[in-house]
Amino acid sequence: MTRFSFPSLVRHAFGGDKGWDQQWAKPEPKASYDVIIIGAGGHGLAAAYYLAKEHNITNVAVLEKGWLGGGNTARNTTVIRSNYLYDESANLYNHALCLWEGLSQELNYNLMFSQRGVMMLAHSEHEVQLYKRHVHANRLNGVDNEWLNVEQAKDFCPPLNISPDVRYPVMGAALQRRGGTARHDGVAWGYARGASTRGVHIIENCEVLGINRHADGSVSGVETSRGTIGASKIAISAAAHSSQLMNMAGLDVPLECFTLQALVSEPVAPVFPCVIASNTVHAYISQSDKGELVIGAGTEQYVSYAQRGPLHTVEHTLAAICEMFPMFTRMKMLRNWGGCVDVTPDRSPILGKTPIQGLYLNAGWGTGGFKATPGAGHLLAHTIAKDAPHEINAPFSLSRFQTGRLIDEAAAAAVAH
Amino acid sequence: MLLIDCPYCEQERAEIEFTCSGEAHMQKPQNADDAQWEKFLFLRANTKGVHYERWYHVHGCGRYFNAARDTISDKFLLTYKAGLPKPELPNE
Numbered sequence: 043m044t045r046f047s048f049p050s051l052v053r054h055a056f057g058g059d060k061g062w063d064q065q066w067a068k069p070e071p072k073a074s075y076d077v078i079i080i081g082a083g084g085h086g087l088a089a090a091y092y093l094a095k096e097h098n099i100t101n102v103a104v105l106e107k108g109w110l111g112g113g114n115t116a117r118n119t120t121v122i123r124s125n126y127l128y129d130e131s132a133n134l135y136n137h138a139l140c141l142w143e144g145l146s147q148e149l150n151y152n153l154m155f156s157q158r159g160v161m162m163l164a165h166s167e168h169e170v171q172l173y174k175r176h177v178h179a180n181r182l183n184g185v186d187n188e189w190l191n192v193e194q195a196k197d198f199c200p201p202l203n204i205s206p207d208v209r210y211p212v213m214g215a216a217l218q219r220r221g222g223t224a225r226h227d228g229v230a231w232g233y234a235r236g237a238s239t240r241g242v243h244i245i246e247n248c249e250v251l252g253i254n255r256h257a258d259g260s261v262s263g264v265e266t267s268r269g270t271i272g273a274s275k276i277a278i279s280a281a282a283h284s285s286q287l288m289n290m291a292g293l294d295v296p297l298e299c300f301t302l303q304a305l306v307s308e309p310v311a312p313v314f315p316c317v318i319a320s321n322t323v324h325a326y327i328s329q330s331d332k333g334e335l336v337i338g339a340g341t342e343q344y345v346s347y348a349q350r351g352p353l354h355t356v357e358h359t360l361a362a363i364c365e366m367f368p369m370f371t372r373m374k375m376l377r378n379w380g381g382c383v384d385v386t387p388d389r390s391p392i393l394g395k396t397p398i399q400g401l402y403l404n405a406g407w408g409t410g411g412f413k414a415t416p417g418a419g420h421l422l423a424h425t426i427a428k429d430a431p432h433e434i435n436a437p438f439s440l441s442r443f444q445t446g447r448l449i450d451e452a453a454a455a456a457v458a459h
Numbered sequence: 460m461l462l463i464d465c466p467y468c469e470q471e472r473a474e475i476e477f478t479c480s481g482e483a484h485m486q487k488p489q490n491a492d493d494a495q496w497e498k499f500l501f502l503r504a505n506t507k508g509v510h511y512e513r514w515y516h517v518h519g520c521g522r523y524f525n526a527a528r529d530t531i532s533d534k535f536l537l538t539y540k541a542g543l544p545k546p547e548l549p550n551e
């Protein structure tokens with residue numbers, strides 16, 4: 043596989059760009075592997091990459107029922123930030139953010155990672171206090187976050203309407219300058235390429251239908267739409283379908299799936315410099331490098347795998363966007379879609395071992411796991427390789443719902459991104 | 460927008476009059492240990508298919524009722540009053 047570089051681009055340009063080789067292989071499944079990862083989203087592919095790169099475990103298959111990167115990785119609005127409240131979460135998301143910062147170079151793949159800043163608006167005295175608390179907590183954890191008054195917020199994002207005459211006037215904002223966006227597909231493709239080069243098998247159109255166990259209870263492999271495949275270690279990293287896969291292994295999990303919608307506008311010239319999110323009015327917005335406004339709505343409240351949501355939710359979001367940014371009132375929306383997000387009771391993910399020997403779980407990232415892609419993959423790889431969690435993901439165990447040590451990020455994750 | 464048949468109002472009304480209150484038929488355990496509390500408080504069926512759940516007619520009669528809904532199509536199969544056992548589903 044050729045590395046991307048200035049000389050390779052020039053050379054291929056002279057060949058009419060016809061000579062590029064495939065970015066990853068499409069192997070037939072083998073009878074068994076050391077490790078099987080279920081789900082070729084960004085998380086599963088990243089885990090495979092780090093297993094190969096950092097733990098020298100290359101006899102790995104990533105099984106995907108559809109095509110790689112076709113799940114929530116393809117449906118999200120790509121907001122990246124790490125300004126979560128609790129120490130455990132700050133460590134987790136900041137671990138991911140630090141990995142993002144060098145990732146395009148490491149993967150030799152342009153992830154279009156852009157640290158344009160994520161600004162979260164406060165619209166009430168309560169929110170002002172809450173966000174200030176976040177700012178202080180984040181700074182104690184070495185996570186950048188700063189409080190802006192209304193004028194400073196307007197300076198940072200000139201389209202923002204700071205009039206006191208709107209339904210929910212802006213009273214200030216918390217800004218994480220290191221936050222931003224990245225190309226969602228690029229991350230999946232970059233990790234797929236990196237993993238495949240190191241010998242990992244990425245097997246698409248291969249749905250896992252059952253999880254096989256030895257007499258002693260430990261896992262022995264999986265039943266798939268392409269036959270039985272053996273493995274002594276299996277990681278479920280299937281986002282919305284993780285609870286079903288856990289059910290196949292006989293385990294119930296604290297996960298529920300809800301619809302989350304997003305939409306994009308027609309492309310326009312660069313007009314919007316950052317990412318803005320607002321919990322109160324349930325909306326967030328950024329502008330992609332293509333020029334489209336990327337807008338996210340709130341989560342529905344009922345369990346659904348439909349991957350589509352009601353129009354009234356989108357209408358509510360767009361009304362809020364138009365009030366916050368009056369210059370967008372005549373923008374045309376081009377596409378609207380829904381994704382199915384797996385949510386835990388405390389809005390924090392589950393990343394660790396399960397009661398079954400050899401079975402690992404990475405799920406419950408809900409509305410906000412894109413930002414965690416490198417970190418989740420890195421920590422899942424560690425957990426699989428060592429058969430023990432890394433200290434960063436140890437608090438995110440499945441057992442916390444029994445011990446009561448919840449990590450309640452409902453406030454930080456209330457707006458869905 | 461979903462249309463939801465409130466069994467108390469005996470009327471099909473728009474989704475925005477209701478809120479969903481999660482899985483139905485959850486039994487609060489007596490003298491529970493940690494595992495039973497976990498089951499009651501946190502573990503959910505999350506069914507892909509027919510899901511039994513509670514709905515609240517907040518902008519209507521203000522009462523809770525139960526529904527069986529297909530989570531793949533979001534279609535309501537039936538609704539029934541709170542307190543009734545899980546009903547047989549109608550044959551399609």
Ligand SMILES: Cc1cc2nc3c(=O)[nH]c(=O)nc-3n(C[C@H](O)[C@H](O)[C@H](O)COP(=O)(O)OP(=O)(O)OC[C@H]3O[C@@H](n4cnc5c(N)ncnc54)[C@H](O)[C@@H]3O)c2cc1C
Binds near residue numbers: 113119280287
């Ligand atoms: C509208 C929307 C907006 C969002 N916005 C943001 C945001 O701005 N920022 C952010 O951080 N996060 C956001 N998220 C959340 C984010 O998309 C997810 O948390 C993240 O992409 C999860 O990545 P993943 O790799 O775990 O899952 P996925 O990409 O969903 O990958 C899971 C894979 O598992 C496969 N699979 C499932 N079942 C099986 C099976 N039985 N056998 C084989 N394969 C199987 C699926 O096909 C899928 O490809 C958003 C989500 C949505 C829906």
Ligand SMILES: [Zn+2]
Binds near residue numbers: 465466468469520521
């Ligand atoms: Zn009613």
